Amino acid sequence: MKNSVLILMAAAAFLTSCGPKSTAVTGPKYSSTEKIAEGKTIFENSCNRCHKLPDPAKHDDQGWIKTLSRMAPKAKLSDEQHQMVYDYLASANKK
């Protein structure tokens, strides 16, 4: 039982590190407080133009990859800004 948990964790780590690289953002990149704070600012300034600012807890990390790859072009974010907003959301959705 213990072993299968370890194998699952190793598989998850493998999948997240070697997942498809087709979209710009596939996982966390920045972890510095400054970049995450910048992501929060961009999020607050760019994501409430067409609808209310969404709750970061609305999606888990995987869900935000999908939603943000649809919304970042709408908000005209650069890849860099897209990444920072993603990292902010991924850090803010943890309860």
Ligand code: HEC
């Ligand atoms: C140009 C207008 C526009 C901008 C800017 C915009 N959105 Fe949206 N958003 C929409 C529309 C239209 C919908 C509803 C249709 C849909 O889901 O695609 C939506 C739906 C959503 C949803 C609900 C659907 C889901 O997958 O949960 C979330 C969350 C969301 N947007 C997040 C964001 C974030 C984060 C940003 C900033 C990066 C953003 N949006 C910027 C137009 C916009």
